[in-house]
Amino acid sequence: MTAKSLFEKVWQDHVVVPETDDTPAVLYIDLHLIHEVTTPQAFNVLRERGIRVRRPDLTLATMDHSTPTVPVTSLKDLDVVAEGSAARQIRQMIENCREFGIELHGFDRDTRGIVHVIGPELGATQPGKTIVCGDSHSSTHGAFGALAFGIGSTEVGHVLATQCLLQRRPRTLAVNINGQLAAGVTAKDIILALIAKIGVDGGTGHVIEYRGSTVAALDMEQRMTICNMSIEAGARAGMMAPDETTVEYLRGRPMAPQGADWDAAVKRWLALPSDPGASFDREVSLDASALEPMITFGTNPGMAIPVTAAIPERYSGPSFRKAMEYMQVEAGKPMLGKPVDLVFIGSCTNSRITDLRQVASVLRGRKVADNVKMLIVPGSQAIKQQAESEGLDEVFRAAGADWRESGCSMCLGMNGDTVPAGQLCVSTSNRNFEGRQGIGARTVLASPLTAAAAAVSGSIADPRTLETRQ
Amino acid sequence: MEKLTRLESRITLLPANDVDTDQIVPARFLTTTTRAGLGKALFADWRYDAAGQPKPDFVLNQPEAADSKVLVAGNNFGCGSSREHAPWALADFGFRAVISTAIADIFRNNSIKNGLVPVVVDQATHEWLMANPWETVTIDLERCELVLPDGSATSFPLDGFSRYCLMEGIDQLGYLQQQSPAIDRYEEQRPWKP
Ligand code: SF4
Numbered sequence: 001m002t003a004k005s006l007f008e009k010v011w012q013d014h015v016v017v018p019e020t021d022d023t024p025a026v027l028y029i030d031l032h033l034i035h036e037v038t039t040p041q042a043f044n045v046l047r048e049r050g051i052r053v054r055r056p057d058l059t060l061a062t063m064d065h066s067t068p069t070v071p072v073t074s075l076k077d078l079d080v081v082a083e084g085s086a087a088r089q090i091r092q093m094i095e096n097c098r099e100f101g102i103e104l105h106g107f108d109r110d111t112r113g114i115v116h117v118i119g120p121e122l123g124a125t126q127p128g129k130t131i132v133c134g135d136s137h138s139s140t141h142g143a144f145g146a147l148a149f150g151i152g153s154t155e156v157g158h159v160l161a162t163q164c165l166l167q168r169r170p171r172t173l174a175v176n177i178n179g180q181l182a183a184g185v186t187a188k189d190i191i192l193a194l195i196a197k198i199g200v201d202g203g204t205g206h207v208i209e210y211r212g213s214t215v216a217a218l219d220m221e222q223r224m225t226i227c228n229m230s231i232e233a234g235a236r237a238g239m240m241a242p243d244e245t246t247v248e249y250l251r252g253r254p255m256a257p258q259g260a261d262w263d264a265a266v267k268r269w270l271a272l273p274s275d276p277g278a279s280f281d282r283e284v285s286l287d288a289s290a291l292e293p294m295i296t297f298g299t300n301p302g303m304a305i306p307v308t309a310a311i312p313e314r315y316s317g318p319s320f321r322k323a324m325e326y327m328q329v330e331a332g333k334p335m336l337g338k339p340v341d342l343v344f345i346g347s348c349t350n351s352r353i354t355d356l357r358q359v360a361s362v363l364r365g366r367k368v369a370d371n372v373k374m375l376i377v378p379g380s381q382a383i384k385q386q387a388e389s390e391g392l393d394e395v396f397r398a399a400g401a402d403w404r405e406s407g408c409s410m411c412l413g414m415n416g417d418t419v420p421a422g423q424l425c426v427s428t429s430n431r432n433f434e435g436r437q438g439i440g441a442r443t444v445l446a447s448p449l450t451a452a453a454a455a456v457s458g459s460i461a462d463p464r465t466l467e468t469r470q
Numbered sequence: 471m472e473k474l475t476r477l478e479s480r481i482t483l484l485p486a487n488d489v490d491t492d493q494i495v496p497a498r499f500l501t502t503t504t505r506a507g508l509g510k511a512l513f514a515d516w517r518y519d520a521a522g523q524p525k526p527d528f529v530l531n532q533p534e535a536a537d538s539k540v541l542v543a544g545n546n547f548g549c550g551s552s553r554e555h556a557p558w559a560l561a562d563f564g565f566r567a568v569i570s571t572a573i574a575d576i577f578r579n580n581s582i583k584n585g586l587v588p589v590v591v592d593q594a595t596h597e598w599l600m601a602n603p604w605e606t607v608t609i610d611l612e613r614c615e616l617v618l619p620d621g622s623a624t625s626f627p628l629d630g631f632s633r634y635c636l637m638e639g640i641d642q643l644g645y646l647q648q649q650s651p652a653i654d655r656y657e658e659q660r661p662w663k664p
Contacts, residue, residue, distance in 0.1 A: 013660075016649065016652050016653055016656040017649055017652050021630060022630045022631060022634075023630075023631050024629070024631055026646070026649050026652065026653070028653070028656055028657075028660075030664035031664060037500050037501075037553075038552070038553065038554070040502075040503035040504070041503070041504065041505050041554070044503075044504070045643070049643075051647075058664060065500075066500075066501055083501070085501035085502065086501045088501070088503065089501045089502075089503055092503050126664075129664055134552060134554075135551075135552055136550065136551050136552040136576060149576075150552035150576050151552060151576070151579070152552055152553075152554035152557075152576060152579060152580035152583065153554040153580075154554060154580065154583040154584070154642075154643075155579070155580075155583070157643060158642065158643055158646050161643060161646070161647065162643075162646045162647060162649070162650065162653060163653065163657075164646060164649065164653055165646075166631075166642055166645070166646060168629060170575075200488050200546065200549055201488070201545075201546040201549065201572050201574070204546075204572060204574060204575060205575060231550075232550075234546075234549055234574055234575070236575050264662070265662070268662060300488050300490065300549075302488075317487070318485060318486075319485075319486050319487040319488065319544060322486065412492075412497040412551075413497060413498070414497045414498065414500060414501065421520075431490075431492065431550060431551075433490045433492040433493065433550060434492070434493060434515065435492060435493070435496055435515045436492050436497070439496075439515060439520075
């Protein structure tokens with residue numbers, strides 16, 4: 001029997017109709033995550049053609065992108081806090097879910113949250129599944145050994161109608177990460193270093209498998225941070241082998257299998273890792289022990305450097321100059337010490353409980369600098385409750401940070417939480433594109449530790465210089 | 471979706487590299503619940519000033535762009551967010567093809583479903599295009615070729631199924647629905663249920 005990779009095993013298990021030279025494969029989808037922004041047009045098509053949703057039971061719906069992060073307890077509140085078209089979109093989502101019989105984790109539910117945070121949290125994300133969402137950060141779920149990728153709204157319609165997608169088989173890229181991380185260096189730094197190394201199109205056409213001792217030693221939340229940003233390297237998806245850490249994370253979660261089903265599932269999951277000798281179309285390696293905390297200096301996630309380094313002068317060309325101008329930074333100079341206006345902790349990359357605990361370890365007993373506004377947005381209502389039960393909210397408030405309801409918030413600034421033009425924001429999110437956080441916003445991506453260090457220092461800072469307090 | 475076999479058009483040059491879909495359509499325009507009318511939002515932050523007035527030096531605001539159907543972008547186009555609003559906006563503005571040295575996967579998939587041809591060319595062809603603003607080129611889907619004014623042709627990759635869908639104006643949902651007997655069988659026979 002030929003050695004198969006994790007990707008090949010999951011792919012083959014879901015082929016309904018194999019691909020040919022002339023036609024793509026029909027691939028079955030086990031879990032379809034939906035949210036308010038990329039689904040209205042898909043539901044419209046279903047409605048126009050009189051098609052019902054084939055498997056509402058395999059569809060997990062929430063609202064996150066355009067939702068306010070101030071409390072909304074009734075739809076009446078919504079009009080007060082949300083801008084007109086955002087409120088309409090949210091109402092449309094509620095209506096669509098009702099009409100097509102899909103359970104919605106909406107405002108009235110404490111299971112609501114960012115779609116890529118609640119999938120794993122509810123145990124709906126499982127090894128060996130195919131998972132899609134009209135959202136590019138669907139790659140997050142690959143941390144469990146699922147094949148998960150982002151799709152457009154037309155494809156959302158395809159999945160709603162048929163629970164299948166037409167797909168060409170992607171190529172595979174093995175990323176070997178070995179070595180022990182130094183103190184103050186986290187998963188976010190690994191993925192930023194990788195994207196800086198292979199480029200924002202380094203993974204195009206490929207599914208990445210992250211392998212090696214560093215990955216095996218990470219907890220699930222850190223693994224999700226890495227897989228989340230696979231798309232920022234252009235990859236179709238990112239995957240990691242399921243292991244005991246994966247199994248322990250899922251045990252007892254509401255949508256995870258129970259009883260005898262659980263035992264059978266665990267057996268199936270633990271057989272998924274790539275066989276020894278499985279081949280990949282490409283391979284790259286990263287020495288994790290050499291990594292430092294990373295930050296971005298430009299307008300895409302590949303423009304990243306160690307926090308203590310100077311902006312490299314090796315780049316050139318009009319696009320690079322435009323990025324430098326937009327960011328108001330200079331090649332040859334460090335980012336360290338640059339004054340910061342805003343710090344955003346949140347997004348599907350870094351808004352989970354361990355991220356918040358790290359932020360608290362820096363903020364405890366310290367104050368957010370006078371020149372800085374700090375916004376902390378938990379990834380889900382469940383994380384919010386957990387953080388509050390641990391007293392983290394008090395640490396945040398005492399430091400002078402703003403503690404909010406869950407949602408995408410300032411990651412993409414659709415809900416009114418935006419960075420004012422020209423201001424510099426250190427953000428734990430995943431995209432530093434021009435205008436991503438608001439028109440003219442200047443975004444610096446960093447880990448929760450580095451972002452928190454910037455908040456208390458008032459400028460870009462090395463988290464390793466601050467003692468953390470548990 | 472309109473059928474497309476051959477497209478002859480003036481090229482519009484957008485030399486920026488790594489253009490992401492947040493630039494193509496900024497997030498604040500995503501609260502729409504329809505596909506129509508997004509042409510106005512296309513490259514909004516590059517195209518309009520703070521007062522909402524068109525910036526005269528931005529390429530889409532130049533009169534030649536008005537009837538151009540082919541956008542030539544810098545290296546690696548369409549990365550980032552999966553928003554299909556990006557091809558919707560390009561198509562609504564009037565583009566039927568995008569040329570670059572690399573095109574991001576999700577954007578590529580979304581484009582084909584909206585009659586927008588993704589054309590990936592080699593560096594040399596790309597450099598020629600970038601040096602010749604508003605020249606007229608032909609995109610021939612029958613042969614998957616980009617034909618330059620001197621008659622020289624470069625082929626570009628496009629799988630048979632995508633090409634067929636673009637040429638016949640086919641909507642893939644109908645094709646997928648025809649697979650339902652196989653989907654029923656798969657659901658019944660698979661060894662484990664999600
Ligand atoms: S948090 Fe940001 S990246 Fe994640 S799903 Fe929301 S908008 Fe997208």
